[in-house]
Amino acid sequence: MRYLNLLGSQLRASLLLAMQYRADFLLDGLVEVLWMATAIVPLFVVFQARPTVAGWRFGEALIVMGWFTFLQGVLEGAINPSLASVVEHIRKGTLDFVLIKPADAQFLVSTARFLPWRAINVGTAMVIFAWGFRLLGRAPARRDVAVAAVTTVVAVVVLYSLWILTVSAAFYVVRIDNLSFFFNAIFDAARWPISVFRGAVRFVFTFVVPLALMTTYPAQALLGTLPATTLLAAIAGAALAFTVARVVWNASIARYTSAGG
């Protein structure tokens, strides 16, 4: 309950901040719509040449694209801004003020900053879902929507854990800009269904940086083709990723030496 209150207060501050910068909102929204449009272009090109790619029809590939759009919104709207501010805290030594607060430090830094305008991505994702299912000539089953909701949680948890691990690296190397660029570049591959990739790349994208878990599995869930065992494995994987991230975070905090003084 206390943490819900706290989340409310943090959200409030982010909202106030967002409203102070209305111009940013307009620009952000415009850039986002443009990005989405260009992101779909490669799909068009590929599917014009052939009806299916690695067993995925255009409509189905759009569902993966929809999840990618949705998760990008989560990443850039809720996860990335907060954790980028941690890096700033570590560099300037102001993490002291976070650590001195009587609340979980990981919670405080993770909820420090939201970009509410990123909710635009959620809207765009819905449009892409609708478009995909229209091409497929059907609507998702109610049960599939429920399973997709579970996989969404799994995807967000995995994404969040990966970011916590990335940020923990900042305690050791201070400048993690390159790491975050690297992460974003890899995340970009999540717009394709996992079966597009072969061999080692596929293994990496399933188990090391589990892009499959983030976009392909939710799409399969929504399409009703996700095997139950895969779902369970994904849940277990997310729980493991979260635990590992927590342990690494705590170890990093203990190592923190503060800057200046």
Added chain:
Amino acid sequence: MIRVRGLHKHYKVHERPPGLAAALRSVFRRRYKTIAAVDGIDFDIADGERVGFLGPNGAGKTTTLKVLAGLLHPTSGEVSVDGHEPRRRQDAFLKRIMLVLGQKQQLLWDLPPSETFELNRAVYDVPRVQYKETLDELTQLLQLGELVGKPTRTLSLGERMKCELAAALIHRPKVLFLDEPTIGLDVSMQATVRDFVARYNERSGATLILTSHNMDDVARLCPRVIVIDRGKLVYDGTLAELVTRIRPDKRVVLRFSRSVDAADLAALGKVVRHDAGESVLQVSKEAVNAVVSRALAHLPVSDLTVENPPLEEVMSELFARSQARRVAEAAS
């Protein structure tokens, strides 16, 4: 209240030799050395006491402060603050302390300070009624007025420091850690901050630990000082006694109605300064009375005061002495 026994804090730092070739070598093979930032310190601080940590830059003051606040884990030793072990950072402990760092700020940069206050209210779980009471009191004591509603980035350094103090006191802490709270402030703002801290301590009975290079802060706020140099405790006692021990001499400041020959002054004591209208003499404590009566009898004195030597001088002498001692030890 605070008990510290055998506190050590060591850092392992990477030795970076000068020059490009050496820097390149260090990319592949690093040499580390251990630095003892705090090297075996013991002290006790009672409830409501006001203590100043003094020492040159890099002496270990801030490190000690951060260990007490739970931000840094000690390498070894025993630390207890208000019955808690700081490094465990329990909520019950953190709710009892506050930390203000003069060189860093917790206020949200683009929002008014009132938003940081509100956020801290939520974090510290302060009941609304108590929050309003505390805020009213702080607003009045610090004369915050309209400041709290303006975006932080538009405030001056002094205004920001006042708001920093308020933000750090929302939860009515019992132990205050202040690290260089007046750094960069103009003289009148320094005085405002000092007076506020002194009054807060009197009203709340909170324990205060301060580090500062500004001797006026120390003189105004801290009856007791702990001097740390190179990680070791070199003095723990009253400020007055420290001054007498290091510089037992007094300063006799004389102002004259007409100019006086330097030779006449030299007969009275060591001349520290001799300007047209004012001269400063250094005189041993025992000789003060005799010197004062002789000056009044023989010189055209219009005004006379007896002062302690400036604290800055006392400190630099103290640090110079311990430096000399170290050099002597290293040589023997």
